[in-house]
C-alpha cells in the first residue's frame with residue numbers, strides 16, 4: 570500500500586520505518602521539506618498523521634478532496650484546547666479528522682510505544698482502534714511484525730483518550746521521581762492517576778476495560794517509568810528544581826502533557842469536577858506551587874473511599 574506519513578518527528582519517522590520494513594511504499598511529509606501537502610497525499614491509500622496536537626486542525630483543513638476510501642490513521646496524543654467550551658467536551662485528534670473527512674475510515678494508533686525503543690529494534694505492542702474494524706485490521710497488517718504487535722480495538726475514542734491523559738500523569742510521576750520520593754509514592758501516584766483517568770473517561774462514557782488495556786495502563790506504565798518519555802522528563806526536571814522555561818529550552822521533541830493539562834483544567838472548571846493530580850501539575854506548570862508543595866498537597870487531601878467516583 571502507499572502510505573503518506575504527515576510529520577517527520579520521532580514518532581512519524583519510526584512508524585514510517587515499521588511500514589517500510591513490511592514493504593509498503595512511504596511518502597514522508599514534513600512542513601520543513603517544502604513539498605506541497607496535496608502532492609504528498611495524492612497517491613495515498615493511508616494517511617498517517619503523527620504531528621503534534623497543535624498542528625492537527627490546521628493540517629486536516631489543508632487536505633481537501635480525499636477519496637472516501639483513503640484511511641486516516643491518527644497517532645497524535647492530545648486534546649484540542651479550542652473545542653473545550655462550556656457545552657462540549659474537547660475534541661480528540663481523530664474527531665478533528667472525522668469532522669474534516671466524515672466519509673473516510675478513521676483509525677487511532679496508541680499504546681506503550683516509546684519511539685526511541687522501537688528505533689532500537691526492541692519489541693513493542695500497540696492498538697489500532699476504529700469503529701471500522703476492516704480499517705483497523707488493515708492497519709494491523711501494515712504495521713505488524715516480529716517486533717511490533719498490533720491489536721485491533723473498536724473503542725477509538727477510549728483508546729485515544731487514554732493516550733492523551735496519561736501524559737499529564739507522567740509529568741506528575743516524573744516530578745515525584747525528580748524529588749526522589751521513592752517507589753511507594755510513585756506507585757500510589759500511578760494508581761491514583763489511573764483512577765483520575767477513568768473518572769475523566771466517564772465524561773466520554775468510555776469502556777472501563779479500555780483503561781486496563783495497552784493504551785491505558787500499558788501506556789501509563791511505559792510513560793511513567795521511562796527516561797525516554799518527554800512528559801516524564803518535564804516532570805523529573807521540575808522535581809529537580811528547573812523552571813518550565815529552562816526545561817522547554819532543552820527538551821528534544823513535544824511533551825503533549827503540558828497542553829493537555831491546560832485542557833483538563835478548563836474542563837475541570839466547566840464540569841465542576843476535582844482532578845487532584847492534573848490540578849497540581851497545572852499549578853506546577855504555572856509557577857503557582859513548588860514540586861514539594863504539590864506532593865504535600867496530594868498527600869494531605871482529605872482521605873476517602875478508594876473506588877468512589879469522587
Ligand SMILES: NC(=O)C1=CN([C@@H]2O[C@H](COP(=O)(O)OP(=O)(O)OC[C@H]3O[C@@H](n4cnc5c(N)ncnc54)[C@H](O)[C@@H]3O)[C@@H](O)[C@H]2O)C=CC1
Pocket residue numbers: 576577578579580581599600601619620621622623624625627628644645646647682683684685821822823825
Ligand atoms: N515519540 C514517541 O515516542 C511517541 C509520540 N506520540 C505522539 O506523536 C505526536 C508527535 O510526537 P513526536 O513525533 O514524538 O514529536 P516531535 O516533536 O518529534 O515531532 C513533532 C512533529 O510535528 C510537526 N508539527 C508540529 N506542529 C505542526 C504544524 N502546525 N503543522 C505541521 N506539522 C507540525 C513537527 O514539524 C514534527 O515533525 C505527539 O502527539 C506524541 O504524543 C505517540 C506515540 C509515541
Ligand SMILES: O=C(CO)COP(=O)(O)O
Pocket residue numbers: 646680681682683684736739788791792797798799800801823824825
Ligand atoms: O506516548 C509515548 C509512549 O507511548 C511517548 O511519550 P512521550 O510523549 O512522553 O515521550
